[in-house]
Amino acid sequence: MTVFKTFLQVLKKNKFIVIMYTVILLIFGNFSMQSNQSSTNFEASKPTVFIVNEDKEEGITKDFIKYIKEKCDMAEIENSKEAIDDALFYEDLSLAVYIPQDFGKDFMEGKKPEITIKKRDSYYGSLAEMLLQRYIKVATIYQKNIKNEDELVAKINETISKDIETEVTTKIDTSALTKAARYYNFSSYSFLACLIYIISLIISTFNEEKVQKRTTISSYNYKKFNRILLLGNSLYAFVLWILYVVMSFVFVGPTMASINGLLFIANSFIFVICATTLAFFIANFVKNKDSINGIVNVIGLGSSFLCGAFIPQEWLPETVKIIGHVFPTYYFITGNETIAKLEKFNIDTLMPVIVNAGIVIAFSVVFVILTNLVTKKRRKV
């Protein structure tokens, strides 16, 4: 009981840390949730464009603008150079298009007035450029033969409105599942930070020389003592896990109640077990309370950056992914990514998830064995 009381005291004293990492998860969750709404019908990805029009909004200019507005999202920024430049830099804008003065008039006269753009070299930037080029190209071709502006506009629209049949095979809401995967991927950071920090503090409090002497000579055997501590830590980890699962329901919504959602939850439970054992293992190495903060940051941030908790795994360079394999977080996140794509549930499709979870469990077992070895050795000295 005394062990447990001390446990609560340490936790209470350091609640700020737990709150901080949870808030970071909240903020991150809130941000990454703003990805595109999705459906199971085909929807074109729309680049975000800003139009600076110095021409009169009539005739072909008006139609061009209408076309852009239809095919692209309009950036909600003010019309200033700085706002446009900032938006472009931070990818709030894929492309800004500058329509010069007298564009419509010059165009009808066949002068090929020059349109300038500002774009980034990204998928969306290129897509936006392609869209713009298409309209101008069609218009340029027709303009050679059609001199009447209304007729030209009608002809352009007839041509570019040609659509083709498109089918999307997936029957699941991939964007909600992607959200869930992102949330759980990021949660690995918060779990690691909160668990390592608090558990290390608690263990180092118990391991402090005077206390340690007392526990060594008391009737506790070291395995039993470790087990009691592990139990207390597990309880704390469990409460934290419940909290984060509840938060995921708030962010992601009903999708969490689907089989995919439940798999996410189960997968994160296995990860929490592993993180707890890892924290326990690290805690037994920590000699100095001041160093805990450093260890938490290096291990927490390191595994998160290298395993894809902050940015999607597919964006990581190959070598980094290979390095990532040394952390259990890597398998947890790979598991999440697989779950996000699961449509059919049978032994074949679930196998990758099970294998990854198995590796995470194997890590936990190794951590438990190592912890026991370390503490056993220390007690003999």
Add this chain to the structure above:
Amino acid sequence: MFLHNFKYSLKTLFKNKMLIFWTFAFPIILGTFFNMAFADVINKEKLSIIDIAIIDNEDYQNNKIFKTAFESLSDENSEDQMFNTKLLDEEKAKEMLNKEEIVGYLKMQGNDPKLVFQKNGVNQTIFKYVVEEIVQRSSIVENISKDEIKKQIEQGNFAVDAESIVKRVINETSNTEIEFENTANKNLNYMMIEFYTLIAMTCLYGGILGMVAINQTLPNMSNKGKRVAVAPTKKGTIILSSLLAGYVAQLLGLVILFAYTIFALKVDYGEHTGLVILLAMIGSLTGLSMGVAVGTLSKKSEGAKSGILIAITMTGCFFAGMMGVTLKYVIDKGMPIINKINPANMITDGFYSLYYYNTLDRFWFNVASLGVLCVVLITISFLSLRRQKYDSI
């Protein structure tokens, strides 16, 4: 006296493992992580070759327009290659689609194309636009050729060579290339912000150095300070020399970090080397004065004060975009006041404006903000430092 104290202050600061970790090692470790994780992000955002499949049926083989278009777009030797195309039967295509080895496949049904995707996305959208464009181009050719033929017939030329007209029109259409002039600054790598926040973090962590340095001289903060206070030395001299030691240690840390980011991580700070140095110096001065303020105003333990400084710094860096560059932009755009008073952002934004902007207005604004913050913090600390006797120690 100044030198004596300066020398020993430096010695104690460099021997303090916690200080060395937070101000020297941690930024380098974090920078390495950033570099590893973000190295490919910008490249992966660029349009790359898209894996697709086309159902190899008679309708496709007979459609010259589609066939030639996709052959040229899939030409591995061309600079304009867009697709990596496989000709497959539908069964196999579906299988590859399920495994996400291709983003989608095209199936010709008579003259009408049909696209099948597994899910929505940018690559899918691009694939669709290309197919649309082919359809539209044939429509243009058809339209113009018809008009042309009609015109010639109206002009009384009944021996129309329809084939040559179509050929000419096709030629004309495919020769019409539209290019826009891209006037955007080429320095668009937003991952640089991550590294700028790293510099900001290091500048502000210097506050810990300042805090430790000044607390060693204050009798109400440490026992060592009591010793200093009963010695026949001017308080101002000791404080200044201790702080200078803190500042020198901090700048040394920054020099190492700059060298590492420039030579190992290839971080681009723009072209104004002198201004980069100025910004780093005033940034770390801000960090130092923050440390002095926390050190003199709070009566908590040294560990607790470092905790406060670390928390302020990390929160500041978080809003300045360290955990996600987007956050900086969202705050800048939506709640600018937060980042206008956030020293981590002042430093980050200063580097950003040197890297991205051609004008220096924004840079000077940031430098001025840092200057004001320094003055405020130092004034507040000074009121407390001026005391020679204490109510309690």
Add this chain to the structure above:
Amino acid sequence: MNNVIEVKNLVKEYKELKAIDNLSFEVHEGEILGLLGPNGSGKSTTINCVLSLLKTSKGSIKIFGEEMKPDSYEIKRKIGVIFQDVAVFDELTVYQNIDYFCGLYIQDKVTRKKYVQDAIELVGLQDFVKFYPKKLSGGLLRRLNIACGIAHKPKLIFLDEPTVAVDPQSRNNILDGIKKLRNDGATIVYTTHYMEEVEILCDRVIILDKGKILAQGTTEEVKELAKIDEKVTVEVNNLDSSYIEKIKQNSNVDEVTYTDGVLLVKYKEGKNNLVDMVEFLKKENIKYNKINSEKPTLNDVFLELTGKELRD
């Protein structure tokens, strides 16, 4: 006799607490003055006020005949202070620590080098000059703490409980060192709550409690203040209470107690008491194990004056 320190009507008030209540005393040149009192009696506060670290509410403080102010650098130069808590840099070696603090007083490098060496010898840390404080035992650390405070050979030294939690060997070393300093001509103000040290070391004693002086004078003078002059203790089993009454009838006896088989008799005057007691025990045929007689200690004086033990 010159007064090195003169404190007059010193008052130090915290919000509600009067930490020092109208204190006046002098310290004479060349003496070791013991400042005695239980924890929280105001010893450290007094020293901090004298050193001009703390604001005082009232009163005047003169050192070497001049008023003490925070910028009295000439006075400060002649003072050495060893604070209660160890105040050294963990990041510096023994030698560097002493050199740093000495350097705040002595600018000249050659002189300083010699002074630091002297200080190391005085406290007996020759074998540890390259050690970092974390590697030193409690006693050695205290010695380093002292060396840092006296390396510049001050004329006036304040020692605030330098022997708390120190092993006997280090304690003897420290006490010897203090005597040496006095023999070299320094005046010493020494606070402690260890009676034995005061009796061995101090020329004069001031007993403080709750910020007030309860007694002051030479150790002998202070001991006079005790009403009793001799204590006799007898180890004896099962003493009948009637005997206690008999002992009390002696007009010289002040107080008799009998607890846990130990009989304690306090006498007002100290002549032939032990002999009387032995004769009494023989006469009454009481068997006893051990009997001895003690002169009163400062602890007894303190107990008399405040009703509590000094060492709580």
